[in-house]
Amino acid sequence: MKLEQTKFPYKIIPEHEKKYRFTTGELHKYRGHYYPLLVKPSADPSQDTAEVRQGHLVLHSSNPNNPVSNAAVLDEWYYNQAKALFAGMVAKAMLNAAPYVKGKMPRLRIKRMLDQWGACNPRTGLLILNLELIKVPDECTAFVAQHEVMHLKYPSHNNAFFAAMKSVMPDWVEREKILKTYYPV
Numbered sequence: 586m587k588l589e590q591t592k593f594p595y596k597i598i599p600e601h602e603k604k605y606r607f608t609t610g611e612l613h614k615y616r617g618h619y620y621p622l623l624v625k626p627s628a629d630p631s632q633d634t635a636e637v638r639q640g641h642l643v644l645h646s647s648n649p650n651n652p653v654s655n656a657a658v659l660d661e662w663y664y665n666q667a668k669a670l671f672a673g674m675v676a677k678a679m680l681n682a683a684p685y686v687k688g689k690m691p692r693l694r695i696k697r698m699l700d701q702w703g704a705c706n707p708r709t710g711l712l713i714l715n716l717e718l719i720k721v722p723d724e725c726t727a728f729v730a731q732h733e734v735m736h737l738k739y740p741s742h743n744n745a746f747f748a749a750m751k752s753v754m755p756d757w758v759e760r761e762k763i764l765k766t767y768y769p770v
C-alpha cells in the first residue's frame with residue numbers, strides 16, 4: 586500500500602485531543618480522506634444524517650448551530666457506516682485466516698476507545714473495533730480486523746501469532762505504520 590503524502594497536508598493530532606466545532610468548512614475525516622464539512626439545516630430530527638457529496642461531508646442537522654447536536658448527527662452516521670463496513674472486513678479476515686482460525690464468526694462490537702484500535706476475547710468470541718477506524722484508510726481498518734481475528738487462535742503476541750499474521754497479510758507492518766503515524770488515537 587503506497588502512502589500518498591498529498592492526502593496528509595495537515596498537522597497530525599490524536600483524534601481524541603481534537604476540539605471540533607462542527608461548522609461549515611471544518612475538515613473531518615472519513616475512510617482516509619479529509620472532507621470539508623457543509624452544515625445544512627434539516628426540517629426535523631428524523632431527517633438528520635450525513636452524506637459524502639461532491640467532495641464535501643454534508644451534515645443535515647435540525648439544530649445546525651449547536652455543535653453538540655451536529656456532533657451527535659455525525660457520530661450516528663459514522664457508526665452506521667462502520668457497522669456495514671467493518672462486518673464485511675471481519676468476514677474477509679476470517680476467510681483469510683481460515684488455514685489458522687477455525688470456528689464460527691466472532692460477534693462484532695463497535696465502540697469508541699481512547700487507547701486501542703481493537704480487542705478480541707478468544708473465550709467469548711467477542712471482537713471489538715474502535716469506531717475511530719471509520720476515519721482511517723480501509724487498508725488500515727482491514728489490518729486491525731485481521732490482527733484481532735488472529736487472536737481467536739493466538740491470544741498473545743507470540744512468534745506463532747506474527748508468523749500467521751505475515752502469511753495472511755504480508756504487508757501488515759506497512760499498514761500499521763500508516764495507522765500509527767497518521768491516525769493516532
Ligand SMILES: [Zn+2]
Pocket residue numbers: 732736742
Ligand atoms: Zn493484539
